Amino acid sequence: MAKCCEQFMSGWHIKQCDRNATTEYEGNPYCKQHNPELRRMRDEESTRKWNEKREHEKKRKLIEAYWLVIDDLNDCGLLKSSEDTLLNRVDQLKKQLESENG
Numbered sequence: 004m005a006k007c008c009e010q011f012m013s014g015w016h017i018k019q020c021d022r023n024a025t026t027e028y029e030g031n032p033y034c035k036q037h038n039p040e041l042r043r044m045r046d047e048e049s050t051r052k053w054n055e056k057r058e059h060e061k062k063r064k065l066i067e068a069y070w071l072v073i074d075d076l077n078d079c080g081l082l083k084s085s086e087d088t089l090l091n092r093v094d095q096l097k098k099q100l101e102s103e104n105g
């Protein structure tokens with residue numbers, strides 16, 4: 004079986020990847036790790052996951068902040084009954100995010 008064609012610096016020498024090539028890209032043999040197409044897909048996937056996580060974290064912080072404010076307002080007796088729905092809604096969102104996380 005052909006070896007992966009990826010070359011990289013190892014100290015002062017250029018080395019070739021010694022894995023067997025199990026994939027091909029633009030006519031060149033590559034192992035799964037060095038195939039540029041698979042690499043790109045891995046990068047995109049990790050970027051997507053990272054963005055998703057960041058987005059989730061942003062929402063969690065916002066809801067946490069809302070919750071603290073509303074809870075304080077409630078403690079001080081400043082919430083009127085019409086605002087209870089807001090309290091419930093934030094509580095709902097909080098639980099929803101927690102379950103998404105787990």
Ligand SMILES: [Zn+2]
Pocket residue numbers: 007008009020021022033034035036037
């Ligand atoms: Zn390789």
